[in-house]
Amino acid sequence: MIVILAVLLAVAVAAPRPAMAAEPAVVIPAPTVDDPRAAGPLQTAVLAGGCFWGVQGVYEHVRGVRQVLSGYAGGDRATAEYEVVSRGGTGHAESVEIRFDPKELSYGEILRIYFSVVHDPTQLDRQGPDSGTQYRSNIFYVGESQKTIAQAYIAQLERAKVFGHAIATRVDPLKAFYPAEDYHQDFLQQNPDHPYIVINDLPKIDNLRKLFPAVYRERPITARGN
Numbered sequence: 001m002i003v004i005l006a007v008l009l010a011v012a013v014a015a016p017r018p019a020m021a022a023e024p025a026v027v028i029p030a031p032t033v034d035d036p037r038a039a040g041p042l043q044t045a046v047l048a049g050g051c052f053w054g055v056q057g058v059y060e061h062v063r064g065v066r067q068v069l070s071g072y073a074g075g076d077r078a079t080a081e082y083e084v085v086s087r088g089g090t091g092h093a094e095s096v097e098i099r100f101d102p103k104e105l106s107y108g109e110i111l112r113i114y115f116s117v118v119h120d121p122t123q124l125d126r127q128g129p130d131s132g133t134q135y136r137s138n139i140f141y142v143g144e145s146q147k148t149i150a151q152a153y154i155a156q157l158e159r160a161k162v163f164g165h166a167i168a169t170r171v172d173p174l175k176a177f178y179p180a181e182d183y184h185q186d187f188l189q190q191n192p193d194h195p196y197i198v199i200n201d202l203p204k205i206d207n208l209r210k211l212f213p214a215v216y217r218e219r220p221i222t223a224r225g226n
Contacts, residue, residue: 027211028116028162033152034108035145042066043102045110045146046073046174048093048138049119050127054201055096057188058118058208060220064105067225069097070187071179073140080178088132095140097177099225105215107146111139111153113215115169117207122165128200137167140174147171185223 049055052070059068072080075091085092098110119127119137127135141147150171158167179185188197188205209216 028112028157029160030112031108031149031153032156033149034106035102035149037103037106039103042099043107044142045098045100045107046095046140046142046177047098047110047114047118048073048095048136048140049114049121050094050135050137051130051196051200052094052096052180052184053187053197054204055094055118056186056223057197057201057220058113058204059096059098059110060186060189060222061205061208061217062100062105062110062113062212063215063217064103065098065100065221067097067099067221067223069177069179069223070184071095071097071177073174073177074138074172077176077178082181082184085134086132088134090134092178093134093136093138094180095138095177097179108149108153109215111150113208113212114139115153115157116211117204121167121169122163124168129196137169139169139171140177141171142174147173189220189222 047055056068056070059065072085072092073095074093079085079090080092084090085094100110115121121137123137125131125133125136127137139150141150154167154169154171157163188201191197192202
């Protein structure tokens with residue numbers, strides 16, 4: 001009975017998200033400042049771009065990515081819980097932690113997908129149907145190289161006037177990443193018929209396939225890295 005109640009609670013918490021059609025994606029220029037692909041240990045990127053269900057779902061389809069976790073970044077460990085974060089005011093953003101192979105995928109390429117497919121970087125403290133600082137556009141950099149690449153890329157896109165409005169994406173140092181509850185992991189894969197997923201997130205997967213065929217993989221990995 002306890003297990004059943006826990007599952008019902010998880011579904012109830014996740015279900016209320018409203019739905020809104022996803023915006024069409026466009027291919028944007030590749031970053032002029034980037035680390036070249038090179039053999040080495042796996043690297044980590046942490047990004048926030050609205051509901052983490054879709055962000056995780058997109059990067060699980062990207063070649064060179066070894067693992068993607070949904071979670072929280074920007075706040076303290078004590079408030080890294082879905083129900084608390086959803087109220088706003090914690091400093092957290094729904095985020096994903098991406099573990100990738102730098103031999104197959106560069107940090108700049110990850111950001112190009114982020115700005116092209118994952119979300120609308122011009123929306124301030126919201127993304128599509130979701131509003132609040134927890135849904136902000138935020139790059140959490142790991143090391144000075146990522147900071148340089150992210151800031152240079154945003155400046156490049158602004159100069160080129162790629163978007164119709166100013167980019168609202170924040171660039172902050174990563175203090176810590178806290179994985180989300182188990183029922184949020186691989187939510188898109190586990191719930192492909194969920195109305196929010198169908199309307200908001202599956203179009204992102206389709207856009208990734210169309211716009212970035214060289215890095216798209218049909219069979220996604222899971223949060224476990226399988």
